[in-house]
Amino acid sequence: MIPFLYQCTTCGKLYQRDEVRYLCPDCAKHYRPGIPLVGVLLAQFDYVAIRRRLKKGNPDWSLFSAVEEQHYPPYPFGHTPFFPVAALGKALGFENVWLKNDGLNPSASLKDRASFLVVAEANRLKEPSIVTASTGNAASALAAVCAAAGKQAIIFVPESAPRAKLVQMLLYGARVIPVRGTYDDAFRLSLEYTARKGGLNRNTAYHPLTIEGKKTVGLEIYQQNGFKVPDVILVPVGDGVIISAVFKAFCDLKAAGLINRLPRLVCVQAERSAAIHHYIRSGKYQDAKRPDTIADSISVSVPSNAHLARKAVLESRGFSLTVSDQEILRGQKTLADKTGVFAEPAAAATVAALKKLRRSELLGRKEQIVLLITGHGLKDVEAAMKSIRIPRSIEPTIDAL
Ligand SMILES: *Cc1c(COP(=O)(O)O)cnc(C)c1O
Numbered sequence: 001m002i003p004f005l006y007q008c009t010t011c012g013k014l015y016q017r018d019e020v021r022y023l024c025p026d027c028a029k030h031y032r033p034g035i036p037l038v039g040v041l042l043a044q045f046d047y048v049a050i051r052r053r054l055k056k057g058n059p060d061w062s063l064f065s066a067v068e069e070q071h072y073p074p075y076p077f078g079h080t081p082f083f084p085v086a087a088l089g090k091a092l093g094f095e096n097v098w099l100k101n102d103g104l105n106p107s108a109s110l111k112d113r114a115s116f117l118v119v120a121e122a123n124r125l126k127e128p129s130i131v132t133a134s135t136g137n138a139a140s141a142l143a144a145v146c147a148a149a150g151k152q153a154i155i156f157v158p159e160s161a162p163r164a165k166l167v168q169m170l171l172y173g174a175r176v177i178p179v180r181g182t183y184d185d186a187f188r189l190s191l192e193y194t195a196r197k198g199g200l201n202r203n204t205a206y207h208p209l210t211i212e213g214k215k216t217v218g219l220e221i222y223q224q225n226g227f228k229v230p231d232v233i234l235v236p237v238g239d240g241v242i243i244s245a246v247f248k249a250f251c252d253l254k255a256a257g258l259i260n261r262l263p264r265l266v267c268v269q270a271e272r273s274a275a276i277h278h279y280i281r282s283g284k285y286q287d288a289k290r291p292d293t294i295a296d297s298i299s300v301s302v303p304s305n306a307h308l309a310r311k312a313v314l315e316s317r318g319f320s321l322t323v324s325d326q327e328i329l330r331g332q333k334t335l336a337d338k339t340g341v342f343a344e345p346a347a348a349a350t351v352a353a354l355k356k357l358r359r360s361e362l363l364g365r366k367e368q369i370v371l372l373i374t375g376h377g378l379k380d381v382e383a384a385m386k387s388i389r390i391p392r393s394i395e396p397t398i399d400a401l
């Protein structure tokens, strides 16, 4: 492993790895639950050392990992398919569209990447229990990795989380506490829990290694694309950690001298859960009042990583847009029809967004466009039921057809 420091994204201060755990101690004085996190930490590696040890064409990704391999839990994840989808591209008016299908992770969402690294860190710290608040996927991923690692997951979820996600957590043996309230209520409660009762808190962006873990999806895209940078990546955005992590991946690659440009990152949010979208557009942050979308994984009032997400979009020269629930459901159907990939609504929001961009000047017809499919459709069958009708049954005779 290459040594790294944590750098505060608010004040810039540097810390040794074991000097801090969650937020920058100076900036955290200005944080209270109910606002986006301040003092979020990013791992800054010794890029000169990485450069010296890197082999082009066969890079050793462990050089970019913030936890030593000896602490990794036995939970293979990632290395998900990355492939072109010509028929989908054609239907939407673009020539070079690709999918990164992260719904094919073991717990069926991209969240395995973050949970894996935080559990590895818990191994290093000899911490037996890990706590999180989640809209559903972060929790089912944490429960799965904890099961593999022999650790206790303690999980706060809104009681409205899709059933399949709850079933996963319980089956993996987590302690699940459904909260009568929103994801934002669960977030606050989980912080209070770890402050009083201990355990390692895995809340997204609050634990800096959630960003480092999710970063691996960006490194994989680069490698699977033949060590080339795609032009554009569309990312569904809730708390804004995945999009910041994809940005971090390409910033790391650039700092290590492997690439010289960044992909444009497109932030896709649900119309009625669009705090980051409005923040990017106006420069003024405001909570999403009463977020309400079928895409439960991106339903959030106060996105924890709003500041970094905005930076990721602006510095990559990307942009942001919103899609309605109806557009999301149509996108989910189009994706399934044209590619055979069944994505949960949050992930399908990227397809809905590309559809909307068909006649815009923001994307070129021939550009390489990647849709980040963050979660599997079987996570929320109820949502998909809205776009299909189950045929009536018949007597088992050919005449009854
Ligand atoms: C968590 C999640 C997102 C959003 O990620 P953020 O880091 O919260 O922006 C999108 N899609 C799926 C399926 C997710 O589980």
Ligand SMILES: [Zn+2]
Binding pocket: 008, 009, 010, 011, 012, 013, 024, 025, 026, 027, 028, 039
């Ligand atoms: Zn700070």
